[in-house]
Amino acid sequence: MTVNQSEIIGHFGPYGGRFVPEALIQALDSLTQAYEEAKADPAFAAELAHLHKTYTGRPSIITEVPRFAEHAGGARIILKREDLNHTGSHKINNVLGQALLVKRMGKKRIIAETGAGQHGVASATAAALMGLECVVYMGEEDTKRQSLNVARMKLLGAEVVPVTQGSKTLKDAINEAMRDWVTNVDTTHYLLGTVAGPHPFPTMVRDFHRIIGVEARAQVLELTGKLPDAVLACVGGGSNAIGIFHPFLDDTSVRLIGLEAGGSGIESGKHAATISGGTVGVLHGTRSYVLQDENGQTVESHSISAGLDYPGVGPEHAYLNDIGRAEYQAVTDDQAMEAFSLLCKTEGIIPAIETAHALYGAMKIGRELGPDATLLVNLSGRGDKDVDTAAKYFGLPL
Amino acid sequence: MTPLSQLFEKTRSENRAALIGYLPAGFPSQKECIEAVTAMVEGGVDAIEIGFPYSDPVMDGPIIQAAADLSLSQGTGAREVFSTLAAVTALGTPAVVMTYWNPIERYGVENFARSIADAGGSGVITPDLTIEEAHPWRDAVKKTGINSIFVVAPSTNDDRLAQVTAECSGFIYAASLMGVTGTRTSVSSSARDLVGRVRKVSSTPVAVGLGVSTREQAHEVAQYADGVIVGSAFIRLLQESQSMGEGLIRVKELAQSLAQGVRR
Ligand SMILES: Cc1ncc(COP(=O)(O)O)c(C=O)c1O
Numbered sequence: 001m002t003v004n005q006s007e008i009i010g011h012f013g014p015y016g017g018r019f020v021p022e023a024l025i026q027a028l029d030s031l032t033q034a035y036e037e038a039k040a041d042p043a044f045a046a047e048l049a050h051l052h053k054t055y056t057g058r059p060s061i062i063t064e065v066p067r068f069a070e071h072a073g074g075a076r077i078i079l080k081r082e083d084l085n086h087t088g089s090h091k092i093n094n095v096l097g098q099a100l101l102v103k104r105m106g107k108k109r110i111i112a113e114t115g116a117g118q119h120g121v122a123s124a125t126a127a128a129l130m131g132l133e134c135v136v137y138m139g140e141e142d143t144k145r146q147s148l149n150v151a152r153m154k155l156l157g158a159e160v161v162p163v164t165q166g167s168k169t170l171k172d173a174i175n176e177a178m179r180d181w182v183t184n185v186d187t188t189h190y191l192l193g194t195v196a197g198p199h200p201f202p203t204m205v206r207d208f209h210r211i212i213g214v215e216a217r218a219q220v221l222e223l224t225g226k227l228p229d230a231v232l233a234c235v236g237g238g239s240n241a242i243g244i245f246h247p248f249l250d251d252t253s254v255r256l257i258g259l260e261a262g263g264s265g266i267e268s269g270k271h272a273a274t275i276s277g278g279t280v281g282v283l284h285g286t287r288s289y290v291l292q293d294e295n296g297q298t299v300e301s302h303s304i305s306a307g308l309d310y311p312g313v314g315p316e317h318a319y320l321n322d323i324g325r326a327e328y329q330a331v332t333d334d335q336a337m338e339a340f341s342l343l344c345k346t347e348g349i350i351p352a353i354e355t356a357h358a359l360y361g362a363m364k365i366g367r368e369l370g371p372d373a374t375l376l377v378n379l380s381g382r383g384d385k386d387v388d389t390a391a392k393y394f395g396l397p398l
Numbered sequence: 399m400t401p402l403s404q405l406f407e408k409t410r411s412e413n414r415a416a417l418i419g420y421l422p423a424g425f426p427s428q429k430e431c432i433e434a435v436t437a438m439v440e441g442g443v444d445a446i447e448i449g450f451p452y453s454d455p456v457m458d459g460p461i462i463q464a465a466a467d468l469s470l471s472q473g474t475g476a477r478e479v480f481s482t483l484a485a486v487t488a489l490g491t492p493a494v495v496m497t498y499w500n501p502i503e504r505y506g507v508e509n510f511a512r513s514i515a516d517a518g519g520s521g522v523i524t525p526d527l528t529i530e531e532a533h534p535w536r537d538a539v540k541k542t543g544i545n546s547i548f549v550v551a552p553s554t555n556d557d558r559l560a561q562v563t564a565e566c567s568g569f570i571y572a573a574s575l576m577g578v579t580g581t582r583t584s585v586s587s588s589a590r591d592l593v594g595r596v597r598k599v600s601s602t603p604v605a606v607g608l609g610v611s612t613r614e615q616a617h618e619v620a621q622y623a624d625g626v627i628v629g630s631a632f633i634r635l636l637q638e639s640q641s642m643g644e645g646l647i648r649v650k651e652l653a654q655s656l657a658q659g660v661r662r
Contacts, residue, residue, distance in 0.1 A: 009530075018528050019499050021457050022562065023551035023576050025528065165463060171454065178456040183577040185553065282500040283454065285526075295475035296504030297453040 010199025013322065015315035018198040020178075020285045027185045032200040034105050039207075044100065051096050055129070056085050058211065062219045063379075067346035068359075072366030075373040078223065079349075080216040080244060082380050089352065089381030090212060090240040091122040091193060097208035099126035102189045109133040109188045113177045115142055115170035115236070116307030116354060117149025118381055119193030124158035126191075134158040137176040139169035142306045149385050167300040170236075170310045174284050194237025195314035198285030202314050209243025212378060217247050220376055230255040230365055233378035234357040235275070235328065236307050238314035240380035245326060255327065258317060259361035261303035262330030272301035273330035274313040275321050283311065288318040304333040304389065307354040307381075329364075331357040337393055339363055340383070352381035353389060400545050401492035402520035402568045405445055406603040406624055415620035415660040417442060418605055419653065420496065420629030422449035423482040424474030425465040430642055432485045437646045438632065439491050441653025446486045447523060447627070450479045450497035457498075457525045459580030461630040464637065476505050480517045487518030494547065494568070496523040502535070511538035521545025521568045529565055536565070547571050552588040556595060563600035569625055570596055574608045581630050582609035585618055593623050616659030626660050628652075 010016050018028060038044040052058035060081045069077040082090035102110055110132050114120030120136040127134030136153055140162040143150050153160050166172040174197075181190040195202045195209075213231075220228050231248055233241035235258040245256045263271035271277055274289045281290035283298055291299040291311035301311040320326035331339075340356035342363075343349050351359060355378075362377045369375075383390065391398050409416040419438040425431050435446055451466035451474050458466070479495060486493040495514060502510045502524070514522055521544040527535060529548065539546040545568025550559055553576060563570050574589035575582070589606050596604050605625025610616060616626045632649055639645035 017531050019526050019531060020528065021526055021551065021573075022528070022549050023553050023573060025551075025558065026553040026555065166453065166467075175454050175456050179459070179578050182457070185576060282503060284456075287531075290500075292500070292504065294504070296501035297470065297475075 010203065012316045012319035015287050015318040016199060016202055017287055018285060019282045019287070020198045021182055023182050024185065028198055028200065030105065034101055035200055035204050038101055038104060048097055048100055052211070056092050056096065058085070059215045060084050062216060062223065064223070065347045068343055069366065071342055071346070072363040073369065074371035075366035075369055075375055076224070077362055077366065077375050077377060078220055078228070079377050079379040080212060082212060082240065082378060083351065083382035087118070087122045087125050088384065089118040089122070090209060090243060091119045092125070093211055093243065094193065094205045094208040094239060095119070095122040095126045095191060098189070098191045099130050099132070102132060103130060105189065107187060107189045109184065110191045111135045111137065111177050111180050111188055112191045112193060113137050113170060113173040114193065115139070115173070115309055116305070116352070117142070117146040117153065117385060118307060120158070120160070121149050121152045121156070123191050124153040124156035127158060128156050135180070136160050137163050137173040137180070139163050139167070139173050141168040142170065145389055146306050146385055148388070169306070171298060178284070194239040195242050195316060196237045196284055196286055196288070196312055202286065202316055205239055206242045206246060206316065209239050210246050212240065212243040213245060213247035216244060216376055224374055227251055227254050228374045228376040229369060230257055230373070231376045232257045232259060232358045232361045232365065234259050234308060234354050234380060235313060235317060236261070236310050236354060237312070238317045240378050242314060242316055244378040249325065256320070256325065257361055257365060258326055258328045259331045259357040260328055261305055261308035261357060262332040263302040265332055266330055270302035271330065272303040272309050272311065274311060275317060275328040276330045286315050288315040289313050304336065304393070305353040305357065307352065308357065329361060331360045335360045337390070340390065341394070350383035351379060352383050353386045355380045400520035400568060402445060402494060402545055405492045406569060409444065410624065414662055415623055416444040416605070416625040417616070417657050417660045418445045418447060418625050418627045419443040419632055420447040420449060420627060421632060422451045422462065422465050422469050423479040424451060424469035424472055425633070426468065426636055426642070427472060428474070428478055428482065431482055433642070433646060434632070434636060434649055435486050436489065437650040438653045439489055441650040442657025443653045445492040447494050447496045447629070448479060448483050448486060450495055450501050452498045452501060455498065457578055459578040459630065461581070461633050461637070462579050465633045476501065480513050483514070483519045484517040492520050494519060494521045494523055494545065496525065499524060499527045507534045508538040508541065511542040511544055514544050515542045519544065521547055523547040523549070523571055525549050529562055532565065549573055550592065550596065552576055552592050556599070559595055560599040563596055563602060566602050569603040569605045570600060572596060572604050572606045572623065574606050574610070577608065579608055579630055581611040581634065585610060585615045589619065590622050613655040613659035616656045620660040620662055626656070628656055
């Protein structure tokens with residue numbers, strides 16, 4: 001497999017690159033350089049590993065879920081428990097990595113966008129830990145559906161700025177964060193929360209999340225004595241998915257399956273399935289698949305899950321899709337909620353609604369492959385933040 | 399030579415800066431946009447930038463965002479942008495389109511350049527196209543003979559400044575400050591430094607944009623730059639006015655005042 005070699009100066013085949021105001025080039029160049037230096041510095045790796053061990057709670061465990069698997073064609077299903085990380089999702093992996101870089105670069109202020117609030121909470125957490133000022137941009141719509149996380153960010157000392165422009169969701173929060181960054185780039189680091197945006201973000205954020213796949217690959221080998229048949233993850237911007245996929249890229253027998261948010265169904269037009277239902281374009285500084293109209297205007301995405309409600313996707317996923325190394329399928333709101341409920345009731349684990357999309361994918365692929373198959377699923381986050389949404393969905397009185 | 403390049407020859411010979419006005423296509427409506435541009439030209443604006451309204455304008459502040467949203471809600475697309483451009487060039491005024499990259503890519507890169515030329519447009523300003531990603535655009539511009547205008551910023555280092563300005567024709571867009579579009583109470587001192595650095599590497603005319611809104615600011619910028627770009631200030635007048643009639647009068651008055659400012 002020569003997948004890795006295509007990654008020339010921030011490109012993944014025809015995807016990636018940098019489409020940003022010239023004012024940001026200097027900052028992106030210094031960030032790239034700081035990251036390259038840190039990567040070559042064993043002290044950086046050691047500091048991050050120490051934080052992960054003593055603060056994040058890594059390595060995260062794997063859990064086999066046989067009662068859930070009964071509903072997935074009897075396949076062996078193994079969950080990588082990123083929900084057990086401090087702050088409750090995979091997002092902390094990237095945040096701690098970038099926060100250490102911020103310290104190296106001598107900046108004192110970080111800004112972040114957030115959809116579900118998990119990246120915002122992780123950013124606020126790292127800022128508290130390292131004494132940085134933190135401003136989080138969050139679509140007004142998302143501040144409502146994820147109000148618990150808004151409160152968490154405030155408790156952690158961050159300022160949360162509700163974004164009232166456009167669709168009032170993640171895409172608009174990213175626009176606002178970019179505007180802040182253009183204005184305050186001398187003092188401020190934009191701590192982007194997924195594998196999208198201009199180079200070096202897609203590469204750097206992926207590298208910080210590779211630990212998920214590196215650990216899980218070894219853990220599954222130890223548990224089962226062989227590689228899994230498929231690795232599944234939900235895809236919003238694509239960070240938890242690329243993190244678990246990447247160490248398996250050269251294992252060509254392993255299917256890599258990304259589950260996108262199908263909303264009310266791709267036919268309905270109300271979805272966030274960017275690869276399954278979008279076209280090639282440029283959004284937020286990178287070329288990838290985008291939900292857009294015939295004039296190149298971004299179309300609003302729709303999903304029950306705030307963290308997947310994004311009309312773009314990381315460029316490396318676009319590339320892996322096109323070369324056929326990974327597959328992307330859409331899971332509707334209803335299908336995701338079915339899997340959500342099932343994992344709660346069969347295994348005593350409340351997943352994030354984002355993650356529930358991957359779990360439905362496992363039910364489907366498990367039924368296709370049958371009892372001999374082993375599926376590894378990235379349980380990217382826990383569902384505490386989603387209790388309100390889920391209660392409403394299932395008609396529970398609160 | 400495009401009408402835009404001819405304009406800078408003229409303003410240089412008149413020992414003044416060119417006044418360049420910006421308005422998004424379809425704002426406040428398709429027809430009123432052309433009326434407003436006409437008022438700008440009557441007031442003394444030398445060249446017009448027609449904005450392609452875009453859903454995710456990361457370089458723009460609240461004034462232009464609101465104008466773009468209004469325009470988009472009325473269905474403005476490539477067709478309306480090109481017809482507005484044609485209406486402006488029919489006035490005999492040099493005009494360019496300012497657009498984020500994705501609408502160009504979506505329309506088809508070479509077709510976009512050709513449609514600009516067909517509408518009599520002089521060129522395109524591309525605020526989020528980096529020179530690293532510009533290969534297809536470079537070819538299209540060459541084939542159609544239009545001007546290619548990139549933005550440089552105070553943070554652009556000297557090596558890169560030489561590279562970016564080498565790609566520019568018509569003029570070089572110097573962003574006066576680190577930030578987004580909007581009106582400011584004073585013009586950042588970084589503008590003069592940036593123009594000075596550009597002069598060392600390029601003889602192409604330099605126009606300064608971002609934050610210029612008054613005659614005094616235009617006069618200050620005209621001392622060192624070849625062009626003064628004003629956008630948000632015009633848009634704000636149209637947004638604040640009770641009627642289009644009032645808006646047109648105020649737009650023309652501002653244009654007259656700025657036109658005095660750009661005379662050294
Ligand atoms: C638990 C969880 N999973 C997944 C995502 C989607 O992001 P990504 O695709 O970058 O992993 C989010 C985003 O907020 C999240 O909170």
